[in-house]
Each structure stands twice: as structure tokens, then as C-alpha cells.
Amino acid sequence: MIQGPYTAAELMVAAAAREIQDGEVVFVGMRLPLLAFCLARSTHAPTAVGLFENGVVRDSPALDFLVTMSDGPNVTGAVWCTEMREVMGLMQSGRVTLGFIGGAQVDRFGNLNTTSVGPRSQPVRLPGSGGAADIASLARRHVVIMAHERRRFVERVDYVTSPGHGEGGDWRERTGLPGGGPAAVITTLGLFRFHAATREMVLASVHPGVTVEEVRAQTGWALRLADTVIETPPPSAAELAMIRRFDPDGFWTGARR
């Protein structure tokens, strides 16, 4: 379990924000990535631009707490309000450098399932792709954010909603996917990256208070480690203050006070 004066979600938001470099064009998505974009834009990435699949383009954090990307405070002060095909088209043409998506189930090559879990004869139905499959296909790289449980971290997902590195290696190139695929997976236990050649997910850092053994126990395949596994840097006081400004009641980042 994570130990520190912050929730797991707050640490994940801070870790996600650090994936955003200044000047990037980011396909933001919902929930924690929304907060990560606001945090990055307010701290180390003041010229990052955010695209939202409903058609909003912002170069500033939203004015107020957001439950959805279509809430009023995400529209007021936007630089562009347009149609989905415009923002998706820009992603398809390679103009989006980073996208964020969440998942219910992930496998060792970063393929994500948000459609259907369990045997085909009696599946448990999930809400579906939304824009996730498009972000996974088209963004120049993407980052996955999800809860880490053994039932979610499986050898092979039951349904590939959002393609990761497929079967590994040069699968994406062979398949014709233009985007670079998953660059990182941020979970409630650690941060994972992908081996440069095999494209297999490797543990790169564990969150404060979490052990490598704990991560392995919650992972459904023989997890490999990066050459060095560090401790995920915790959110700074300034980062925490900013996250709590954008999520004042802990709606997305959990009870903490």
C-alpha cells in the first residue's frame, strides 16, 4: 500500500503530469488525466496544449472543477470549440504527441480492455472504448492510468479495445498503426515502461511504501524489471496544493482529509 500524506490517485496524477513535457499537444481524456493536464499546465508545462475528444482545445487549465470534459468551465476560455472529427483528425495526422487513457484490464504488452471481461459465452460487459481505441491507435505515444489488481493485470486481455504493443516487437508497425503505442502505465502500485525491443511491460518504479514483491503478487504474468527500479517521486507540496485546487473535494483523487 502507498504510504504518504497523499492518496494513490494524487500520486498518480502527479506522475501522469510529469509525463507531459512543455510544449506538447496532449489528448487529455477524462478523470485523472484531466487533473494531470491541469497540473502540468500550471507547473512545468506552461505551453502544453490540451485537446478533448468532444472538440475543445485549451491552452490553459480549466477555470473550475470538472466532472466531464464538456462541463462549462472547460469551455469558457478555450481557444477552439469544434467537432470531434477535427481533433481526432489532428491526432490521426500525427499532431498529438501524447494521449492518456484508462483501462479495466491490461496485459504484458499494454493492450487494454474496456469492453468485455470473462469468457465469450458469459462475459461481464464494460462501457466500451469511447475515444480510447483511437488514442491508443493514433497518438504518437500514450500513457495508461489504472488500478493495479491481479484480476486486471493479465497475461492476455479478453478483448483488445485499445491496441498496445500487440504481441510485442514490431507488431504495431506490421499492423499499420501510426501511433507509437503505450510509453508508460501508471498504476496504484507503480510506474511501468516498455522494453525497447520486446515491447514487454517492465516495472520502472514503485510508489512509496510499495514493494516489488507486492507488485509481482498483483500481476498475472512473470513481471520483468527495468535495469533499475526506483521509488516513484512523491508529489511535492506545490503539486499537491495544485491538485487540490482542481479537485477541491477529492471527487477524483479520493478522501484524504
Added chain:
Amino acid sequence: MSKVLPLAEALRRHVPDGASVALGAALECLIPFAAAHELIRQGRRDLTLVGPISDVCFEQMIAAGCVGRVVAAWVGNVQHGAAYAFRRALEHGVPRSLEVEDHSNLSIALALEAAAQGVPYLPTRSLLGSDLLARNPRLRVAPCPFTGVPLALVPALAPDVAILHVQRADADGNCQAWGPTGVSAASGKASRAVVVLTEELVEPDVIRSDPNRTLLPGFLVTAVVHLPGGAHPSPVQGHYNRDHAVYADWHARSATAEGAVAWLDEWVRAPGDHVGYLAKLGRARLDRLRPRASRLAAPVDYGC
């Protein structure tokens, strides 16, 4: 000739049993909840719902038994992630069985755009290698005839009717919306009929004062319903913010089939119509959702 109709009449005329209906085309905002609720009251059956992400609008119509098929990228409650009614229908056939054709947001957008453009399909580089593609026989992969790269081909999808919510429209159906519009314009152009719900019914001169704001010109619109508050609880920029408490309430109560029916009885059937629904919400609650401050756009000059 004026296309203005009362909501119940517009839906009786243009949304028959078995129709395919594009709804929720602007994603989480401008969702024509009042039309969905009226279709539930009128007991519509066997509808095919078409949309990118639908928020709880699709959930409520599924729970009411109005829906036989869903063609969508995401079905559930955006605020809470759960899709109780969708799951009950798919996994247990409650209150009736449901077919689903899974899409991504882009493939839905392209399917509608292809119909809007009058071409049989549009290609994309999305979805390659996914099960969305592998398990949907309507989507195909073919090499680009120019470069040979693999492309996913998305066939045109023309709904029978699109129901759209906008900020303002005139009696001819010329309508204007602002904020993000998702696949609203493509839905309208792709569909055989378009029913527009509008916060404000304005004179044609208002539309003509800012033609770049127009979502659809009137000749594409079949009926106009003047219905302030018709998108509640979804947000309408400049008119009202999202009423998050409704989504939380639906989340809590739709966890069981009985709870969902009770919610629909209380909030849809008992109020009788949209006026009754707004009365049940109460003026104070609606006032709390109003924008705290006006943010008027700078005027633009169309002079010649």
C-alpha cells in the same frame, strides 16, 4: 412554413417504433434528455440508439425497455463509470435483450460523416489490430489503393432521425450551437430527419447576424421544439451547468432493475411532461445551475 411543434407531437411524428435515433451527439453536453424522457413516456419500442458516448441518456432508455440495439462507442454513466442498465440488458436480457455494435468515437464519427458526405465508407488508420475491428463484421481492413498501407474502412451509417439540442434556432430550423459539438453536425446531415430542441426560439435575423455559428441550416431540419431546460441534467453553455447530483442519484438507484424503474417512474412518468419535470426540479435548483457570470463573445462584423 414554421417547423415548430410541441415535443410530444414532434416525436410521435418523426420517431416511430423501430427507428434508429442519433442521440447525445455532442457527448456530455447538449444531450436532449427531455426527448429521451418523452420517448420513454410514449412507450417507444425497438429503437436503435446511435451515438459516440451517451452518458446516462442511453442507460435510461435501455432501462425503460425502449431499445433493441445500440451502435455506440461507450454506454454508461460518465461521472461514475458504471453501466448498470446496459449490463443488465446485455448479460441478463432485463428488461429485454439488447444487441450492441461496438465502435470507437472516431469510427462512429466517420460512419456518420460518410453518410453526411454521401460516400459508402470512410477510411481510418485507427482500430487496426483491435477486437473492435476483428469482431465487427461491418468494419473491414483493406490496403490503401495509393500507398498500400492497411486502412480500416467504416461504412456509412444513416440514422432515421437525429435529435439534437441547441442554444438557439428559428422557426425554419436554422440552428446555432456553441461550445464543443462532437458529432452533432454529422449526425444531422447523415439522418433522414432532424428534430431540434432549442433553449431559445429566435427571429431569423438573429441567426443571420452570425452565420458562422450555424450548426445546421433549416433545410436539413424537420422539426423545431422550443424547450428551455430540455438538456437538463447535461450542460448547455451560457444557459445552465451540469447537474451532477442527477447522475449520482441515477448511479445509486439504477444498480438494481427495480431501482431504475422507480427512478423513471419518479422523474419521467409521474411528472407527465417536461413542464412537470422542471416543476419537480424546482426553480431554486435550476437557478443554482445558471452561469455565475455572463461571458459574451466579442461581436464580429459581417458588413459589406
